[in-house]
Amino acid sequence: MSIQVFGLPVSRGVAIGRAVLVASSRIDVAHYFIDAARVDAEIERLRMARDEVAAELSLLQRDLPSDAPAELSALLDVHLMLLHDEVLANATKHWVRERHYNAEWAVSAQLEVLARQFDEMEDDYLRERKADMEQVTERLLRALARGDGGSVSHPAAPRDFGGEDPLVLVASDIAPADMLQFRRSVFTGFVTDVGGKTSHTAIVARSMDIPAVVGAREASRLIRQDDWVVIDGDSGVVIVDPSPIVLEEYRFRQRQSELERARLDRLRHTPAVTLDGEAVDMLANIELPSDAAAAVDAGAVGVGLFRTEFLFMNRAPGDLPGEDEQYEAYREAVLGMKGLPVTIRTVDIGADKPIERMSVSELRHEHVLNPALGLRAIRWSLAEPAMFRQQLRAILRASAHGKVRMLIPMVAHLSEIRQTFESIARAKQQLTEAGKPFVDVEVGAMIEVPAAALMLKRFLHYFDFVSIGTNDLIQYTLAIDRADEHVSHLYDPWHPAVLRLVADSVAQANAMGKHVSVCGEMAGDVAFTELMLAMGLRSLSMHPAQIASVKQRVLRADTRRLAASLETVLNADDPMAAAQTAFRRADGAPPSTALGAATLQ
Structure with a gap:
């Protein structure tokens, strides 16, 4: 009997396949395919x-x-x-x-x-x-x-071990370490019981450019191993054992989606220039050095965000990457971008991206009640000075192989900024003493805490550029845990307070002649493209799979007309509706109005 399960749509498209269940357990279980x-x-x-x-x-x-x-x-x-x-x-x-x-x-x-x-x-x-x-x-x-041999360091090369049938993954939740293994594997879609639109699972699903539904509550209980499942990533519906008529309808939608992707693919190497001649940098977010090839292939003109924490995850205790291993990874990414700039963010560990060993936090607490507000990102790095300097030295050494910029996450205090630059100076001194080559790199700040947005004018006296991380900025502005499906309906990128913080941050950076970009999920969402351009943004960083669709919006935009409507949108009680009306007048075509477009693309 066919049943439907409803959740949150987080990555658009349709996936059809047999269910592979990852069962919950009181013991952490590694999940990977073997050769x-x-x-x-x-x-x-x-x-x-x-x-x-x-x-x-x-x-x-x-x-x-x-x-x-x-x-x-x-x-x-x-x-x-x-x-x-x-x-x-x-x-x-x-x-x-x-x-x-x-x-x-x-x-x-x-x-x-x-x-x-x-x-x-x-x-x-x-x-x-x-x-x-x-x-x-x-x-x-x-x-x-x-026993021996149980390490998750032995995954197989991507192959479909399910035979001819495609596979979809169904789980109560998927740990970041498992997602790191699954992101290159055989699954055509994901369903999880828990999670929000910007939870780690949702972001990785979008980065894999495959349909996903999270927060589906009872999915892992209702769906059985090998059930045929349809994942509707546009509406957030999961259909179990669909009827032949329903199955054929969704297969038709799959074919239509493939045709649209092929059409967008032709824009890969078209320069992103608006109708009024404004060039827009289409940058890529990457998680591993090997992702650089996909970024170049997608037409990215650089890497706007290299999430280095993925080098630290899925590692055994005491086996975190040292300076040389990190240097090799960063060098591989820099060389892979073939002369294009690479922005490397220092490790953003904590919240929904834990690692096996966090010595300082272990000394203070065994359990952290709210990791999103705890020792994470730059706070963790400054609390682990030796490890932080290892990463700084590795990044600086990679700069000898191409254009590298360094990005500091979650800065909120001037004291953190001063400590960070002291650590960078110390790392440079150590490299000089060791005779290892490096060049001076630009250092930027992630704006993802309201305090940083409000203090931006003072912060810009220290930093060369800023990158707005909208995922956390929304979370902290609205006091919403973005991984919690119980409050996910309150996670609102269109909230006037969020838009005002973004717009003011862009205006201040532009006024001081400092480069500014957005690297959060809003950058890759076509629903926000016109708004970002109206705010004065000329640099957007997203997953490579999102570049073509956003570039299409850029090519159709007239930034002068869009800017004239900006204050109307920012002052509206319902900015999303106001944007659809105002930008339709400005460019003759409305922003995307797909269901829940705010964070789905």
């Missing part, structure tokens, strides 16, 4: 883990005190029986052999299947055995974690 050559080794890991758990359970049973309740021994017998059940063992091996899941993923996938079967049993006693299965499974996962 065919590793299948037997992964199955051997399963066997060894099962033998280890069996030995543990047998030892527990043997050492039971004489006065222990008989039920306890019987319970251990049940766990041993479940552990040695051939149906469970063979089914788990199936996920490894047929889908090429790693061992941990195979165990959690089979737990998901069995948990549903237990839930559907009519007998109360049998239904309650689900808890036993979960306990045995978690013992297996712990044993796998203790």
Whole structure:
């Protein structure tokens, strides 16, 4: 029977495929595809883990005190029986052999299947055995974690191990470390139970240019492994087991979308110049050095944001990248851009992008109640001075290979600025003493805290340029956790306060002759292109997949006419409606009016 699940549309388009479920667990489970050559080794890991758990359970049973309740021994017998059940063992091996899941993923996938079967049993006693299965499974996962070969550093090259059928990913949530693995893999779409329009999962889905729906609440419970699923990334609807008529309608929409992308692709290397002759820099946001090739291919004239935190994520404790490893990564990105400028942001760890070891925060708190307001971004870097100087030296060394700019995230205090420049000076001195070449680089600030926007005139005496990070600026201005679907309806890029902060920041930077750009999600959303141009922005940084559609809006725009309507939009109670009316008059064509266009593109 076909069912519909509703969530938040975060990445446009239609995806059709079989569901791959990433089950939730009280234990962190690595999810990645393995190469065919590793299948037997992964199955051997399963066997060894099962033998280890069996030995543990047998030892527990043997050492039971004489006065222990008989039920306890019987319970251990049940766990041993479940552990040695051939149906469970063979089914788990199936996920490894047929889908090429790693061992941990195979165990959690089979737990998901069995948990549903237990839930559907009519007998109360049998239904309650689900808890036993979960306990045995978690013992297996712990044993796998203790064994060798379980690192997520062995993902396979992108291939479709699901056979001819496309795959879509369904999960309660997807950790950033897993997203780093999945971003280059076989999935044609994502569905998650939780998350907001600018949560990490949503941003990565948009960066992969694939349809996604987040905040779908019960999706991972209602959808089963291998169900046929349609993800409507335009309206936020997920259709499970669609009828043939519905399926054909969505396949038609897929074909139309592919034709539109092919048409936009012809604009890749067309200069982005408005009708009145204003050149606009179309820059790319990248997360890994290898993304530089996609940026060049998409027609980007530089990298406006290199998110270096992805080099730090998905690493074992004590294995964070050192200076040389970072230098090689930054050098690869600089060379990959073939002489075009690269803006490298210092690490923005914290909030929804944690790493395995944060020594300062571990000393102060084991749990952070609100990481978005805690030790993150420049605060974390300044609290880890040795690690910060390592990154600064690596960035400076990369500058010897091309045009590099340095971007500092989440600055809010003059004291932070002074400490940052002291650290940069110290890093330069260390490189000079070591005889390592570098050139002086421009240093810019991310404007993503209201305090920074309000203090911008003073900040600009220190910085060479600024980049407005709209995702966090909206979050902090409106006091909205952008990853929380419970308040996602209040996350509003069109809020007058947000627009005023952006417009004033652009005006102040332009007045002082300092370069200003926007690198948040608003830059890649065609609904905001005319507004950004009206504000005086001439530099937009976005994922490479978004460049062509935004460039099309730029080519059709007349900035002088748009600027004349700016104050009308900024002073309106409903800026979105005012923009659609005012900019229609200015250019003869309205901004995108697609459902929820504010953050979907």
